[in-house]
Amino acid sequence: MPLYSETVMDHFQNPRNVGEMPDADGIGEVGNAVCGDIMRMYIKVRDGIITDVKFKTFGCGSAIASSSMATEMIKGKPITEALELSNKAVAEALNGLPAHKLHCSVLAEEAVRAAVKDYYDKSGIAYDPAMFGCDSCAHEHDQAPAEE
Amino acid sequence: MYVYADNAATTALSPKALEAMLPYFTETYGNASSLHSPGQRAAEGLLWARETVAAALGAEAREIYFTGCGSEADNQAILTGAALGARKGKKHIISTAFEHHAVLHTLKKLEKEGYEVTLLPVHENGVVTAEDVAAAIRPDTALVTIMFVNNEIGTVQPIADIAKVCREKGVLCHTDAVQAVGHIPVNVKDLGVDMLSLAAHKFHGPKGVGALYARRGIALVNVIEGGQQERGKRGGTENIPGIVGMAAALQEATTDLEQHMAYVTGMRERLIEGLSKIPHSRLNGDREKRVPGTVNFCFEGIEGEGLLLWLDAKGVAASSGSACTSGSLDPSHVLLALGLPHEIAHGSLRLSVDSWNTPEEIDHILQVVPEVVKYLRDMSPVWDELERGVTPHLI
Numbered sequence: 164m165p166l167y168s169e170t171v172m173d174h175f176q177n178p179r180n181v182g183e184m185p186d187a188d189g190i191g192e193v194g195n196a197v198c199g200d201i202m203r204m205y206i207k208v209r210d211g212i213i214t215d216v217k218f219k220t221f222g223c224g225s226a227i228a229s230s231s232m233a234t235e236m237i238k239g240k241p242i243t244e245a246l247e248l249s250n251k252a253v254a255e256a257l258n259g260l261p262a263h264k265l266h267c268s269v270l271a272e273e274a275v276r277a278a279v280k281d282y283y284d285k286s287g288i289a290y291d292p293a294m295f296g297c298d299s300c301a302h303e304h305d306q307a308p309a310e311e
Numbered sequence: 312m313y314v315y316a317d318n319a320a321t322t323a324l325s326p327k328a329l330e331a332m333l334p335y336f337t338e339t340y341g342n343a344s345s346l347h348s349p350g351q352r353a354a355e356g357l358l359w360a361r362e363t364v365a366a367a368l369g370a371e372a373r374e375i376y377f378t379g380c381g382s383e384a385d386n387q388a389i390l391t392g393a394a395l396g397a398r399k400g401k402k403h404i405i406s407t408a409f410e411h412h413a414v415l416h417t418l419k420k421l422e423k424e425g426y427e428v429t430l431l432p433v434h435e436n437g438v439v440t441a442e443d444v445a446a447a448i449r450p451d452t453a454l455v456t457i458m459f460v461n462n463e464i465g466t467v468q469p470i471a472d473i474a475k476v477c478r479e480k481g482v483l484c485h486t487d488a489v490q491a492v493g494h495i496p497v498n499v500k501d502l503g504v505d506m507l508s509l510a511a512h513k514f515h516g517p518k519g520v521g522a523l524y525a526r527r528g529i530a531l532v533n534v535i536e537g538g539q540q541e542r543g544k545r546g547g548t549e550n551i552p553g554i555v556g557m558a559a560a561l562q563e564a565t566t567d568l569e570q571h572m573a574y575v576t577g578m579r580e581r582l583i584e585g586l587s588k589i590p591h592s593r594l595n596g597d598r599e600k601r602v603p604g605t606v607n608f609c610f611e612g613i614e615g616e617g618l619l620l621w622l623d624a625k626g627v628a629a630s631s632g633s634a635c636t637s638g639s640l641d642p643s644h645v646l647l648a649l650g651l652p653h654e655i656a657h658g659s660l661r662l663s664v665d666s667w668n669t670p671e672e673i674d675h676i677l678q679v680v681p682e683v684v685k686y687l688r689d690m691s692p693v694w695d696e697l698e699r700g701v702t703p704h705l706i
Contacts, residue, residue, distance in 0.1 A: 175617070176624060181690050196654035196693050199614055199633060199642065203692035221691040223616035223633070 168258035174228035184217040191277025200226045202274040225264040233271035313626040314672040319663035325515035331559035335552035360558035367565045369498035376523045376541045381489040381510030382413035384523035388485040388506040389417045391532040396453020402426045403452045408648040409433050437464050437596035441472035454483045460490035463645040464596035465605025474503035493564035516560030520553035571666040575603035578673050582606050585677035593706040605663045612694030613658045613687040621683040632659040
């Protein structure tokens with residue numbers, strides 16, 4: 164069985180919404196280069212709807228695929244729905260991730276939330292800070308080593 | 312075009328080795344311990360293999376012990392050195408920080424059993440010195456175990472000098488030569504080591520076979536108890552097809568070795584020159600003291616697993632020391648031992664070519680790698696910050 168599903172490979176090799184957004188309304192960056200993955204997500208918001216999304220990711224194949232899938236899942240959706248995006252939903256939409264790669268979907272969820280938080284902060288929209296309790300890079304890696 | 316450039320991980324089986332092996336699966340299936348003629352024919356194959364491997368290493372046939380893999384040979388050598396030392400009250404072992412896990416994990420186990428282990432630094436160039444070893448040897452040092460060629464970066468260690476230091480101080484010396492045998496000259500007498508490990512599948516032999524050279528007079532400690540196979544030092548019916556395949560492959564790899572080395576070195580030099588042109592890249596390990604076929608580069612701003620997946624899609628099989636491929640939160644212990652920061656080590660690429668590769672394949676690698684690095688950098692927020700000067704370039 165290959166490491167990744169066809170959907171993961173598709174989103175890795177043909178990532179959707181990759182790029183930058185100079186006039187973004189919110190930018191979220193999560194992860195840590197020391198840990199080996201960073202996601203940066205840009206959102207454009209009009210009347211509570213996420214009208215455009217872009218991302219840049221430094222990380223493994225599943226990190227790139229998770230970012231791509233997450234952008235697809237929130238594009239055109241109300242912010243309230245984007246905030247409900249769970250890592251589980253991202254992983255399921257990708258037809259599954261290997262257990263040791265699930266943290267990549269967690270990172271995607273966190274990137275979306277960080278972008279929304281940044282949008283709220285920049286637009287002066289009040290929110291309950293408890294909504295955004297996230298600590299990146301606290302995810303567990305658990306993988307059998309590829310030895311030789 | 313699909314280029315296999317991961318020969319340090321494993322190699323394709325040589326047709327000559329396969330040809331030598333096949334009869335031992337079919338007509339010559341006897342157990343080498345049996346007295347009847349099918350058994351004796353198997354025993355003849357085993358003897359031929361032992362003599363052939365011994366000749367290739369400059370050893371005597373009785374000094375060669377076949378094992379199930381290189382890791383087993385490493386385990387047996389280290390456990391032997393530890394046990395022999397303990398009998399004289401010596402429980403200190405010297406090794407390096409960038410050994411293979413077959414060595415490092417065996418040493419960890421011994422530490423739990425009361426041994427003391429010193430892991431020498433390997434410096435920025437990935438080469439330990441005989442002086443470092445001499446300085447670390449203590450009156451209670453039982454064993455020095457240092458790899459001949461590092462598997463990830465390909466640097467060659469001065470094993471002959473290290474063995475000389477060990478001899479002068481009366482300390483046993485083992486070398487894990489899994490990445491050396493079949494690729495550079497390896498003669499146990501010239502090196503002066505007491506024990507040396509090798510694995511067949513690194514030089515176009517079959518998987519599942521290794522060997523341990525142990526100098527006459529070294530009483531090996533068993534890892535597998537059992538019958539009288541391997542002079543009673545490794546129980547279990549011998550894997551005759553595998554062992555014969557190993558001998559045939561080694562014979563082939565060591566014939567015209569100098570010529571092969573020159574050919575492979577030429578390809579390696581092209582790889583180093585070509586990949587060095589990628590901005591903010593770095594060759595890991597000493598420029599000169601390296602095995603002919605292995606290069607290891609770091610490319611700033613990208614992560615290794617994505618690089619490998621893209622290279623595979625574009626027709627290059629390679630490997631990386633990134634965390635996602637090393638199996639832990641940390642990138643390769645080898646790259647960290649060189650002093651590389653985590654964020655740099657994540658973007659590593661190992662290409663290992665050998666005499667089976669062609670100059671056209673090198674052309675393909677040199678075309679594809681820069682394209683993929685650029686593509687991944689373009690989507691990397693880390694690269695973005697490096698290029699905008701938000702964070703300084705480290706390489």
